[in-house]
Amino acid sequence: MTSTTLPILLLLGGFVLQLLLARWLTPVGKGVLATAVVFASFLASLTLVPASMAGVAAEAPLLAGWDGPLSIGLRVDGLSVLFMVMGTGIGAAILLFSVRYMEHEEQGTTRFYAIMLVFIAGLLLLAGAADMLGAYVAWEVIGLCSYSLVGFWYKQKAATDGARKVLVITHLAGYGFLVGLVLVYARAGTLVWTDPAVAPAFTSGVAALFIVAAMAKSVMFPLHTWIPEAMNAPTPVSALLHSACYVKAGVYLIARMYVVGGGQWHEAMGTPLLAVGCVTILVGVIFAMAQTDLKRLLAFHTVSQLGYIVVGLALGTDLGLAAGLFYCLSHALFKGTLFMCAGAIQHATGTRDLRDLGGLASAMPGTAKVWIIAAASIAGVPLTNGFVAKWLLFSAALDKGLLVVVLVGWIGSILTAFSFLKATVNAFYGVPSTALLGKRIHEASPSMLAGMGSMAGLCLLFGVAPQLLMLPIVAPAVRSLGFDWAVEMSWLGILTDRGTIAVTVGGGVVLASAMLGLLVYRLAQAPAPGLVSVYSGGEPLPAGDRPGAVDFAEMAETAFHPVYSLDPDPGYLRIWRALTRVAGAAQTTAGAVLEDRPLLPIGLVAIAALAGVWLV
Amino acid sequence: MNAVWSYLVAIAVWPGLLFAAPLGWLELWFMRKLVARLQGRQGPPFFQPFFDVMKLLGKETVIPRGVSRGIFLALPLVSVAAVTAALAIVPLPGNPVPSLPGDVVLLLYLMEVPVLCEVLAGYVSRSIYGQVAAMREAILSLAYNLPFLVAIIAMAQVAGSFQMRALQEVPYGLVHLLAAVTFLLALPARMKLNPFSIANAEHEIIADSHIEYSGPPLALFKLSHAIEVVLLTELFAVVFIPATPWPLVNLVVYLVAGILVLGGVTLLATTTARLRLTQAFRFYWVWGGLASAITMAATLVR
């Protein structure tokens, strides 16, 4: 057991412990155990950082040469470390949050924590796998874990339907990965990412197959439609799914492809991927604006944000990769936080419908603060890591002269800001809605607050001092992909080599003048508070009657109705229905045959497989 | 002069607050006077906008019940600060601020802040009218920002740089013309003038999103609007009017161009009714989008 395998082994050990101790542990105990395990794994991952900073890839063969050149092993380079740290770090915070969140769950907590641990271990294995086969195995492990986690409340039809949709879309697209690696193996005889023999075999067709798989995992348009369906999962699952483990697998795959032959795939596939990313940014955010369910809103923002990350990666430059990877980390932080806030709100109020929320800031001040930090971050407000990420991304796009990307990103971020403005105002400010009247709303528990607060704090920390993250994590990852990126970056994410000091000064001045003004107001005679009521046309309005998120969304919907007609879901539904019909027909006609003679179909499949291998 | 001092001078004196506030008032007066004359009225004397602001400054600040005090008061300040800072990086002749890469991006960012402040102002005021105004403002900004951003980005594309000075030095050509038209398309909505005075449609929603504002905070919003008018017109002049080697001539040309642009949008405002939100949105995404596409195409085929 080397330090390279330690993080994964810790998680698997935790998994075994969960199963063994299930009988004696309370739900809280299980949660604490899982949290401790993931945290330990996080610490173990951190020990890998110095090596990756030095540019050394730690190798750990697990099953060396079990079948000729095909070996399963770990090769932990900068990129792997980034994803491992992200997965375990965010995972630890989310599990800390789930301790209290899941404590009232009557059954299935063992299942929950055990699978969560495997889920995270799957990501670690994916990130650390030295070859494509290992990565594919991890890929499907993640998929299966997410299937069972999304369907955690398997007694609810919506949850199981969602889980099935997740599995079908991502698994079907995952065959792209499988077919691609089979092709590579057939041509090169090896599947090790870094093997020079792989490079010529890794044609752009293979890359396209990989990208399709990554698109489904990373919710790229038009394969994004599973994500809102996955919202029936427990909130920690959603948080983990969205922020760290699941959707980021696709990001990892795209980034990892740069290792092969110096990113030769990029030449052919870079532009399509960019286009997909740009469309995804807009589609995601436009759909997000129309949502009233807090979690669905966040889900569509994940779509949009993943678009940004993929755009960064698709740029194919050192700065672009750095931007994409930094964005990936930042997104993990703020999206995880936002989901946890949504979970806390649902935990406290029993609803996550924005129409039924309002005025929570007074009842849940801590959650409100955490939410605002994370929302500012996702909207790209200066002083947060979201700003740094966007700034880097725009700089990278500008370096390549891709102004359209900047424009799209710009519009996307404005829409994101509006969307979060709406969500924030609706959930935390204004008058509590009638649905909440009479309910005793409690603040999130300390451990929940600690889980999300720590991540929100990191959002701010890495917003002010991104170099803290850049130097040890992001830069080695970029370097491990074969790009030489010298981190020339100062506070607030200002690229020192590009001389944008104006941004710093401008931002500082705005802040300073605002502070000064506030001071003047405080010193000046205090205006009388609340002598008059808000003007409502001469007669009082019913309390709590205000245009909310839904009304904004509806107004926006009327205004940009043409854009909404892009929804691809009906198409899927049609395919789905056709498939069900075909399956039904097949069952009725061939059912008897298959049931009576099971050997026949198996034999047929075997023949087909043989024919396939022979043909290739 | 070191950088910090030059920024301070730029924000406080030239082309910032000390210069922009009177100029903004003068330009607002010009628009009001022109509207009045076009409608066959006398119009106000030139010091009227100044008096308006002074009057507001002397009035009591009323904060309605249940409105978050801090945000309510901070918004107009942030708005003024942002537009002033934005103006400070416009390379008007004699601007002491050194031109830096990426200042176009910063400028565009800062120009969004007042809009955001207005939207927030509508929401924090908790007035139904303010909230509807805020929603309209937010959606409208999605409409007019398309041509507005494209106009600037197209110029940056031609210049190959996101630096204001570089934009100024682009050799004059077709893109200038197209981008200028695209920019002008966005201008009436940005200035909240007819036919796009949708967020401040007093006959539909009583007032704009600062319906609950009074006294000094309202004065600050008015000031912010005045400076925004200067900012928009001078930005247009600086980016799209060819510069001469003589700074003083440039300055005069820019000011005249700004006044002419204002005259144009005023003329448009006086000959039109107010459109609906959907109509304005359609206008901007169809005609603004078309102009944007043509402008971008022109930058590519160049």
Place this chain on the structure above:
Amino acid sequence: MAMLKTILGNLLRPSRTRAPADMPVVPPTYRGALTHDAGRCTACGTCAFVCAPKAIHFTQDPGISVSWHFFIGQCSFCGLCEQNCPTRAIHLRADVPGSTNSAGGDGLRLESVIHLQPCTRCGAAHVPLPAATMDALWAAGADEAERGYCPDCRRWAASARLRTAFTPDGAVAEGGRHDR
């Protein structure tokens, strides 16, 4: 286009805004400040009868005078008092009543005192008829003495005239008494 043409035309024309000095022409039919001529008023009360907003009323100082009161704040300037006044004592002038300070009530209220005169026959105080009316009624100079009579004495005089006309000798006078 019509609007563009119009507004550009406006730009060339002088403004239509009126300055304080540039007062509009007041038409001769304008119903402005109200005046009352006590000399013509018979205090018949028609003006108060037709005044819908009750801007006009009368008070009495028994034996000395009758006062005509007008409160401009209640007046609707309908002009019915002028229209219906049988002796043309009320007149609405074409000039605009100036805005007045209500503090002292000056200008807002008009009071016109109609002094009573003693009857030249019985001595009872009464409102004298306007001179023009008297001229019209007694144009022939028939019974010049009746000019100073109070309404009661006028009735007496008329009655006396009738009686003399009916029974020139006056013989029936004693037997024809009836209750009044």
Place this chain on the structure above:
Amino acid sequence: MPYSFPLGPYHPALEEPFKVKVQCKGEVIESATVEVGFSYRGIELLAQKRNWVEVITLIERVCGICSNTHAMTFCLAAETIAGIELPKRAAHIRTIIAELERLHSHLLWAGVGAEDIGFHSLFMEVFTLRERVMDTLEAISGNRVNYGMNCIGGVLRDIPDPAAHLPALDALAKGLGEVVIPTFTQNPTALARTRGVGRLSREQAVEWAVVGPVARASGLDIDVRKDQPYLSYADLGFESVVRPEGDVQARVVVRALEMMESVRLIREALLSLPPGPLRATQGLPEIPAGEATIRTEAPRGEAFYYVASEGGASPARVKIRTPSFVNIPAIEPMVMGQPLADLSIIQASVDPCISCTDR
């Protein structure tokens, strides 16, 4: 979740206090309720406590815009009870005043409508034209608003020099024909705000029993001046304006063309002013016992009066049904499903007169 948006009772789009409370889904109105009665004055009861002369002044104040209509209709009712034959000259003068009043009312409406769609310049032009009408009315009656022209049995004031008012009519026709009508019907932004907005179909118009220009803009050819001519309309020859579309644009066009017709009527009436007395009676009126119902066409539609007399100094009953009273409820079907932005122009398009409604 629909939010409620109150238009009124204090709102810049309203000249008078009433309230349209709408429930909006986004920018779309889902339901609307109209509330009136904020300035109820009890004029009908007051009328029973005033004598016949005072009542005219009182009734004239039912409305600030169509003041003459009310006084005139009341006088017509009293004349009908008393069996008084109206002198020809008086009928002509009444017609002239009534049509001038229609002009000024429609112009006021056009200005308010222009303002409601944010067309300030048009508002200025319209109100400049309206000023000419007001000046003419003032020149004839001596007053700008409550003309005090009517008395039972005739009119109180003469038009000594009819030709003096013709230039104003020419200017008006020119202004209407060259500025107001072309702008309302051709300016793309004005069209965008009026065409297809606030539709009231013919069936709905019948169902909601609307009257006047609103009904005529929905294809209902009803006009008391044509259906039951009174005063001099039969002599002057009157043509009613009808449009089938039923939207705000149709209401604009109907009113605009009605104004042109009014200008023509006034011109004819002025030129053919017959000689004769102004009043059929002298002195204070005496109304015998009896009752009468009278319909006239006010600028906003049919005004209906029922007057009963018991032979005393005061009327026994005065019942007033104003056109706005029936038109205002029709705002509800008009705004249903329309954008919030159009609420003010739609409610303005029925020309709601709250002074009339809350009499």
